[in-house]
Amino acid sequence: MSTPASTPHAERAEPPGSAARARGLTKAYGSGETTVLALDAVDVDIARRRFTAVMGPSGSGKSTLMHTLAGLDSVSAGQVWLGDTEITGLKERELTQLRRDRVGFMFQSFNLIPTLNARENITLPMDIAGKRPDAEWLEHVIDTLGLRDRLRHRPAQLSGGQQQRVACARALASRPELIFADEPTGNLDSRAGLEVLGFLREAVDALGQTVVMVTHDPGAAAHSDLVLFLADGRIVDEMDRPTAEAVLERMKRFDVLHGAPHAPDGAPHDTGAAPQSAPDEA
Ligand SMILES: Nc1ncnc2c1ncn2[C@@H]1O[C@H](COP(=O)(O)OP(=O)(O)OP(=O)(O)O)[C@@H](O)[C@H]1O
Numbered sequence: 001m002s003t004p005a006s007t008p009h010a011e012r013a014e015p016p017g018s019a020a021r022a023r024g025l026t027k028a029y030g031s032g033e034t035t036v037l038a039l040d041a042v043d044v045d046i047a048r049r050r051f052t053a054v055m056g057p058s059g060s061g062k063s064t065l066m067h068t069l070a071g072l073d074s075v076s077a078g079q080v081w082l083g084d085t086e087i088t089g090l091k092e093r094e095l096t097q098l099r100r101d102r103v104g105f106m107f108q109s110f111n112l113i114p115t116l117n118a119r120e121n122i123t124l125p126m127d128i129a130g131k132r133p134d135a136e137w138l139e140h141v142i143d144t145l146g147l148r149d150r151l152r153h154r155p156a157q158l159s160g161g162q163q164q165r166v167a168c169a170r171a172l173a174s175r176p177e178l179i180f181a182d183e184p185t186g187n188l189d190s191r192a193g194l195e196v197l198g199f200l201r202e203a204v205d206a207l208g209q210t211v212v213m214v215t216h217d218p219g220a221a222a223h224s225d226l227v228l229f230l231a232d233g234r235i236v237d238e239m240d241r242p243t244a245e246a247v248l249e250r251m252k253r254f255d256v257l258h259g260a261p262h263a264p265d266g267a268p269h270d271t272g273a274a275p276q277s278a279p280d281e282a
Contacts, residue, residue, distance in 0.1 A: 024078035056230030104171030161192030218247035
């Protein structure tokens with residue numbers, strides 16, 4: 001692993017401020033009586049070079065928040081900026097180009113191409129865009145993710161964790177301003193999951209990237225710098241320097257509020273926590 005001082009990134013000065021920002025971000029699905037308000041006037045700032053986790057009960061709007069911040073989904077009202085560029089109102093073509101240039105994505109399914117080897121998968125988005133990778137940066141990402149001796153392997157010849165590392169390298173390869181990760185450890189065993197979280201952490205600490213991760217796992221959220229908690233389409237709380245225990249306790253308060261019909265073992269949680277009258281409004 002490289003130290004921050006030795007990275008090519010370290011010399012690159014970035015403007016301070018937010019990597020992404022939203023004001024009054026509202027997303028409604030459907031119309032009339034069947035309208036679902038997935039996001040309800042959300043204000044959020046995603047700080048540069050930080051690892052932000054997004055948590056909340058099922059249906060609270062986590063994926064919708066990520067998709068609208070990334071410009072993958074339109075908004076019903078409000079404004080979204082990626083860096084200094086307001087993306088709400090951009091035409092689809094401009095948006096596609098902006099996403100391609102400035103955003104990296106990691107999803108639960110790695111979406112690797114089976115017939116391409118690891119290196120080809122990593123550079124595929126840039127190849128499609130007709131862009132040449134920054135060679136120094138690419139080699140640095142490959143070494144940081146420990147993929148040097150796996151570059152000629154095809155996905156089927158790699159473990160799940162290695163495949164996810166390739167997906168991580170692919171998200172980093174174009175040196176995006178912002179990486180969105182949706183449940184990136186969801187399909188992995190705990191060891192491989194920890195590896196991926198370590199690499200996302202490394203991407204922030206050593207490579208100076210900005211990461212936003214949606215997760216259901218308090219242990220995964222504990223790798224972040226800041227956890228945003230969503231409930232019913234609103235950011236209702238946040239936690240700096242989270243621990244798994246503190247995040248779990250906070251999540252249990254949602255269970256109390258929502259009746260927790262589906263704990264992992266099929267039984268409601270016995271939280272022992274006092275019911276809250278209302279979540280803390282941020
Ligand atoms: N395409 C859609 N059409 C209609 N309703 C939708 C659509 N996508 C999401 N919703 C609704 O919007 C709300 C927020 O959904 P979202 O997927 O953002 O929640 P989430 O917190 O990511 O949930 P989970 O943890 O279960 O993945 C939910 O009530 C959901 O049913």
